[in-house]
Amino acid sequence: MNPSTTRPHVVIVGGGIAGLAAAFFLRDEPVRVTVLEGSPRLGGKLSVSEVAGVPVDEGAEALLVTRPEGTGLIAELGLAGDRVAPGTTSSAIWTLGALHPLPRRQFMGVPSDLAELNRSGVVSGAGAARASQDLELPPTAREGDVPVADFVGARFGAEVVDRLVDPLLGGVYAGRSAELSFDATMPALASASRRHRSLAEAAGSLLPSPPPSAPVAEQDRAPGGTRSGGSVFTSLAGGLGQLPAFLAKASGAEIRTAAVTRALSPAPNAPDSPAGQGPGPGWRLTLGSAASEELIHADAVILAVPARPAARLLAGVPGASAAVAAFGEISYASMAIVTLAYPRSAFPGASSAGGLATLGWSGYLVPAVDGRTVKAVTFSTVKWPHLTDPAPGAAPLEIVRCSVGRIGEEAVLQRADEDLAALAAAELAAATGVHGAPVAHRVTRWGGALPQYTVGHLDRVARIRAAVATQPGLAVCGAAYEGVGIPACVATARAAADRVTEFLRVGRQ
Ligand SMILES: Cc1cc2nc3c(=O)[nH]c(=O)nc-3n(C[C@H](O)[C@H](O)[C@H](O)COP(=O)(O)OP(=O)(O)OC[C@H]3O[C@@H](n4cnc5c(N)ncnc54)[C@H](O)[C@@H]3O)c2cc1C
Numbered sequence: 001m002n003p004s005t006t007r008p009h010v011v012i013v014g015g016g017i018a019g020l021a022a023a024f025f026l027r028d029e030p031v032r033v034t035v036l037e038g039s040p041r042l043g044g045k046l047s048v049s050e051v052a053g054v055p056v057d058e059g060a061e062a063l064l065v066t067r068p069e070g071t072g073l074i075a076e077l078g079l080a081g082d083r084v085a086p087g088t089t090s091s092a093i094w095t096l097g098a099l100h101p102l103p104r105r106q107f108m109g110v111p112s113d114l115a116e117l118n119r120s121g122v123v124s125g126a127g128a129a130r131a132s133q134d135l136e137l138p139p140t141a142r143e144g145d146v147p148v149a150d151f152v153g154a155r156f157g158a159e160v161v162d163r164l165v166d167p168l169l170g171g172v173y174a175g176r177s178a179e180l181s182f183d184a185t186m187p188a189l190a191s192a193s194r195r196h197r198s199l200a201e202a203a204g205s206l207l208p209s210p211p212p213s214a215p216v217a218e219q220d221r222a223p224g225g226t227r228s229g230g231s232v233f234t235s236l237a238g239g240l241g242q243l244p245a246f247l248a249k250a251s252g253a254e255i256r257t258a259a260v261t262r263a264l265s266p267a268p269n270a271p272d273s274p275a276g277q278g279p280g281p282g283w284r285l286t287l288g289s290a291a292s293e294e295l296i297h298a299d300a301v302i303l304a305v306p307a308r309p310a311a312r313l314l315a316g317v318p319g320a321s322a323a324v325a326a327f328g329e330i331s332y333a334s335m336a337i338v339t340l341a342y343p344r345s346a347f348p349g350a351s352s353a354g355g356l357a358t359l360g361w362s363g364y365l366v367p368a369v370d371g372r373t374v375k376a377v378t379f380s381t382v383k384w385p386h387l388t389d390p391a392p393g394a395a396p397l398e399i400v401r402c403s404v405g406r407i408g409e410e411a412v413l414q415r416a417d418e419d420l421a422a423l424a425a426a427e428l429a430a431a432t433g434v435h436g437a438p439v440a441h442r443v444t445r446w447g448g449a450l451p452q453y454t455v456g457h458l459d460r461v462a463r464i465r466a467a468v469a470t471q472p473g474l475a476v477c478g479a480a481y482e483g484v485g486i487p488a489c490v491a492t493a494r495a496a497a498d499r500v501t502e503f504l505r506v507g508r509q
Pocket residue numbers: 013014015016017018019036037038039042043044045046058059060061062063064259260261262304305306309335337446449450477478479480484485486487489
């Protein structure tokens with residue numbers, strides 16, 4: 001008897017990091033796993049390709065080591081030896097006409113050392129004076145969830161919000177602090193702020209020593225904020241975009257690309273439904289066009305897709321309307337990554353030995369109030385020194401990733417690739433003095449890139465999870481829930497894999 005026909009069938013919809021990690025976590029279970037990825041390519045927001053002959057990530061490029069889930073996955077895949085550490089993670093803020101150091105003593109942009117804030121030059125003298133009122137002001141009342149900008153602004157004033165907190169949130173969520181939820185994007189700080197009158201003190205109570213100085217989603221910080229030694233970030237020598245292919249292979253799952261799942265419904269208890277292998281009638285998934293429909297039976301299903309497709313799929317599931325409604329409230333920001341390659345000599349003062357690294361930063365963030373198009377820049381060859389190794393006989397290159405597009409700025413993404421690349425190059429020249437045109441460029445567009453954890457997000461996720469919990473053998477995972485960073489996505493994948501495993505195990509008894 002072929003065991004593949006007797007083992008319960010788990011179908012995972014979505015072949016991004018969450019879906020593939022869930023498949024990997026099921027590899028030793030007595031189940032048959034199929035991953036259905038709608039696009040022709042696996043990996044979702046993870047992808048790597050060459051720019052000027054150098055493999056550079058197109059999407060996610062850095063993984064936090066302060067949570068175990070991402071590095072643990074890399075180790076389980078046998079790739080720990082391929083890990084690379086950043087050359088530096090110090091960031092700058094390009095504002096008020098110059099690059100200023102991002103204060104080290106800050107938590108998601110919320111300063112804990114107001115003297116350091118003043119020295120940094122990120123805010124004006126008046127802005128720094130207003131920020132220091134945080135130490136004197138009476139407690140700021142707040143009921144329920146509020147926008148980050150409201151609470152932080154009440155304590156420190158508008159400049160800290162505009163020039164520090166908003167750019168950091170823009171870097172992580174492509175979102176705006178006036179909409180993003182304090183409770184969802186900074187849960188530890190929101191909680192600490194209830195114990196400390198001063199928000200600077202609350203931020204200080206959470207900072208490791210020394211603190212990370214690059215944008216880090218709070219859900220990805222270690223509990224208590226400590227580091228695991230060395231840098232808080234890691235990547236893979238060939239790019240994080242290699243992870244999907246490794247996961248797919250190691251999972252042993254059947255992987256199908258260009259397999260858009262159009263509908264999901266409880267399986268009818270019909271004779272054509274191979275029910276009986278699992279604990280119930282299971283699920284029916286519909287693929288293909290209406291003219292040539294393909295039906296797949298599953299005993300359990302993991303939806304590892306963004307909110308919109310998840311809502312569409314759950315629309316066919318009786319009893320899931322609360323989840324459908326909550327998914328409908330989660331909006332997504334679109335963005336583009338413009339990757340530019342320059343000869344090292346194009347950067348003023350960049351000696352061929354030191355290069356762009358002589359600036360001392362891994363990149364910079366740009367406040368929206370400064371009216372620029374690019375919101376964040378990573379000096380990839382500085383952050384990841386292994387990328388600087390030139391081909392034999394070739395002149396060294398500097399590679400820079402420019403991030404374009406905050407929520408509500410979709411119009412700029414309509415521009416042609418050449419325009420976006422020219423715009424990014426012009427702003428980079430204004431910030432760094434780089435001269436001449438890049439020798440190569442690549443524009444990667446990410447439609448629906450990042451879910452917006454706006455006010456009420458925690459409640460929305462609770463409603464989704466409660467509705468999904470009523471559905472036998474159904475689980476959800478991915479960036480829409482408890483964190484957009486890879487470790488947080490992997491954590492939801494592990495929980496989803498555990499949920500379906502438990503469901504099928506109980507059913508077997
Ligand atoms: C530009 C960018 C840079 C980032 N940088 C970092 C970083 O440095 N570090 C970090 O930790 N995080 C980073 N992130 C965030 C992180 O990469 C993402 O949050 C994470 O990869 C999301 O994974 P996911 O599996 O939840 O979703 P996705 O990657 O969106 O995968 C979902 C998959 O589902 C598929 N799908 C959708 N609908 C269907 C359907 N009906 N049928 C079948 N398949 C379907 C999609 O095609 C997609 O492949 C970045 C994100 C972006 C956009």
